[in-house]
Amino acid sequence: MRQIPDNYVSEFSLVEKPDLQMANNLLLKSFRRKDFVIIVGNCRCEYSGRASSSLDWGDRITLIKGDGSVQVHRPSGYEPVNWQPPGCMFSIFFEGSSLNIRSNRPKPKEILDIFFRDISFIASGRPVDDAEFNLHVSEEQMRDALVSNPGILEEGLRLIDFERKVEPGFIDFYGKDALGRIVVVELKRASAGKEAVLQLKRYVDEVKKTNRVTVRGILVAPRLKSGAQSMLVSLGMEFKKLTPEKCAEVLHKNKMTKISEFFESD
Amino acid sequence: MRQIPDNYVSEFSLVEKPDLQMANNLLLKSFRRKDFVIIVGNCRCEYSGRASSSLDWGDRITLIKGDGSVQVHRPSGYEPVNWQPPGCMFSIFFEGSSLNIRSNRPKPKEILDIFFRDISFIASGRPVDDAEFNLHVSEEQMRDALVSNPGILEEGLRLIDFERKVEPGFIDFYGKDALGRIVVVELKRASAGKEAVLQLKRYVDEVKKTNRVTVRGILVAPRLKSGAQSMLVSLGMEFKKLTPEKCAEVLHKNKMTKISEFFESD
DNA sequence: TGCTAAATCTCGAAC
DNA sequence: GTTCGAGGTTTAGCA
Numbered sequence: 001m002r003q004i005p006d007n008y009v010s011e012f013s014l015v016e017k018p019d020l021q022m023a024n025n026l027l028l029k030s031f032r033r034k035d036f037v038i039i040v041g042n043c044r045c046e047y048s049g050r051a052s053s054s055l056d057w058g059d060r061i062t063l064i065k066g067d068g069s070v071q072v073h074r075p076s077g078y079e080p081v082n083w084q085p086p087g088c089m090f091s092i093f094f095e096g097s098s099l100n101i102r103s104n105r106p107k108p109k110e111i112l113d114i115f116f117r118d119i120s121f122i123a124s125g126r127p128v129d130d131a132e133f134n135l136h137v138s139e140e141q142m143r144d145a146l147v148s149n150p151g152i153l154e155e156g157l158r159l160i161d162f163e164r165k166v167e168p169g170f171i172d173f174y175g176k177d178a179l180g181r182i183v184v185v186e187l188k189r190a191s192a193g194k195e196a197v198l199q200l201k202r203y204v205d206e207v208k209k210t211n212r213v214t215v216r217g218i219l220v221a222p223r224l225k226s227g228a229q230s231m232l233v234s235l236g237m238e239f240k241k242l243t244p245e246k247c248a249e250v251l252h253k254n255k256m257t258k259i260s261e262f263f264e265s266d
Numbered sequence: 267m268r269q270i271p272d273n274y275v276s277e278f279s280l281v282e283k284p285d286l287q288m289a290n291n292l293l294l295k296s297f298r299r300k301d302f303v304i305i306v307g308n309c310r311c312e313y314s315g316r317a318s319s320s321l322d323w324g325d326r327i328t329l330i331k332g333d334g335s336v337q338v339h340r341p342s343g344y345e346p347v348n349w350q351p352p353g354c355m356f357s358i359f360f361e362g363s364s365l366n367i368r369s370n371r372p373k374p375k376e377i378l379d380i381f382f383r384d385i386s387f388i389a390s391g392r393p394v395d396d397a398e399f400n401l402h403v404s405e406e407q408m409r410d411a412l413v414s415n416p417g418i419l420e421e422g423l424r425l426i427d428f429e430r431k432v433e434p435g436f437i438d439f440y441g442k443d444a445l446g447r448i449v450v451v452e453l454k455r456a457s458a459g460k461e462a463v464l465q466l467k468r469y470v471d472e473v474k475k476t477n478r479v480t481v482r483g484i485l486v487a488p489r490l491k492s493g494a495q496s497m498l499v500s501l502g503m504e505f506k507k508l509t510p511e512k513c514a515e516v517l518h519k520n521k522m523t524k525i526s527e528f529f530e531s532d
Numbered sequence: 533t534g535c536t537a538a539a540t541c542t543c544g545a546a547c
Numbered sequence: 548g549t550t551c552g553a554g555g556t557t558t559a560g561c562a
Contacts, residue, residue: 077352
């Protein structure tokens with residue numbers, strides 16, 4: 001078996017200005033092989049399913065992936081103008097003087113028809129990509145930081161439980177403060193708005209209902225959206241600022257501590 | 267001035283297997299011209315901004331649009347693994363033995379670095395697409411149908427206001443029924459779930475609070491998600507079915523009526 | 533499989 | 548410019 005070199009790039013076959021008959025043959029083969037296909041050309045689109053849409057002729061870039069997803073990109077805009085999520089079946093046939101690529105999504109039932117009348121080029125291949133994607137600062141990591149070091153919020157704060165199930169959902173951080181009062185924390189990675197305030201309120205009410213004691217509700221986030229502050233105050237709750245940067249710092253310190261512990265115990 | 271034919275397709279330049287120096291030159295030119303660029307090759311990515319991420323080497327398809335948006339696509343999945351929204355500035359330089367395309371988003375400050383070590387091909391061009399995109403059945407159109415003809419929901423229902431601002435948000439339809447009771451309608455274009463029930467509940471509560479009268483809450487959608495029905499009933503509210511097809515029919519009739527009125531008044 | 537909550541959500545409109 | 552809500556949202560995590 002031939003060794004694949006570390007920087008091997010799966011070749012893409014390129015066909016420039018194919019006529020529609022050739023395009024039909026190329027695409028049939030690619031669909032059967034579940035190749036990654038790029039089609040640049042002049043097309044129109046019809047979509048029908050959860051909603052329905054139509055788009056007249058224009059030059060677009062179409063990506064069809066081996067997992068059965070499709071996206072039609074216009075010259076500008078981040079989002080595709082038409083698309084299908086993974087899991088589609090493809091068929092292809094002539095419709096008048098244009099070539100119709102139909103992608104069929106079974107559930108929910110959705111169909112996207114792309115009609116090509118002119119194709120600039122078709123590229124197809126099987127890209128190889130086994131790398132792991134790593135997102136560094138998530139809400140979960142912010143919670144980890146808080147759980148591992150509640151003191152960053154307030155002197156004397158102690159953890160009782162996290163991701164604690166109560167009826168409306170999960171309490172990010174459940175603990176007691178220096179005076180022994182129950183503390184319920186709702187954590188947001190970005191600006192916290194009124195919906196976060198209401199969510200926290202529901203948790204606090206639920207905890208009060210079952211415990212019948214004083215419960216502090218603290219909304220923790222990098223900042224508040226406008227209106228959230230007054231709402232929070234009027235509902236008798238608090239806001240405390242916590243930034244991703246601070247969390248990263250705490251998590252870094254934890255790691256360092258663990259490493260030094262490892263050496264001490266060795 | 268030369269006439270552009272109706273099915274004119276702006277040509278894409280294709281360069282297969284360019285070395286990194288040639289790729290650098292090609293891309294520099296394309297960035298200056300704000301071309302649409304497609305790069306297929308082996309790359310790694312580093313992103314830093316609202317969050318941060320890293321992705322090791324793999325074969326990927328990169329789209330760079332004239333509006334300054336970027337997306338790096340893996341062999342599978344609908345969404346790009348890394349991206350930048352429109353409005354970025356690009357720079358390109360060598361980093362060790364790889365070619366680094368840096369996209370810089372000013373506000374919020376975000377940087378995406380894509381490092382190429384091998385490029386299968388680069389395609390660039392200026393696609394022309396002036397077509398209007400048309401989404402046929404939107405929630406707004408369903409509301410228009412309901413507002414223009416409240417009778418489709420219930421005999422004797424009258425409109426008082428729509429898109430009415432109350433604190434949690436906007437009430438889709440606000441009216442009175444045949445018995446003079448206030449009716450609050452929450453409209454969903456697709457299946458309505460528990461979150462829609464809760465949304466309606468908040469609006470009803472808000473209206474009750476300010477008006478201190480009987481308020482009917484009606485959830486209007488093509489169908490309910492499982493669990494929503496019992497939740498709705500237990501909160502003392504109702505469901506009424508309304509399909510996009512019915513709305514389309516009503517809107518069509520309205521248009522016909524307007525046209526005939528036009529002829530009568532002529 | 534169905535539901536819930538988050539997202540580097542994006543996008544557009546209203547304030 | 549900011550905020551807010553909708554989306555053919557998509558996607559990931561669970562029951």
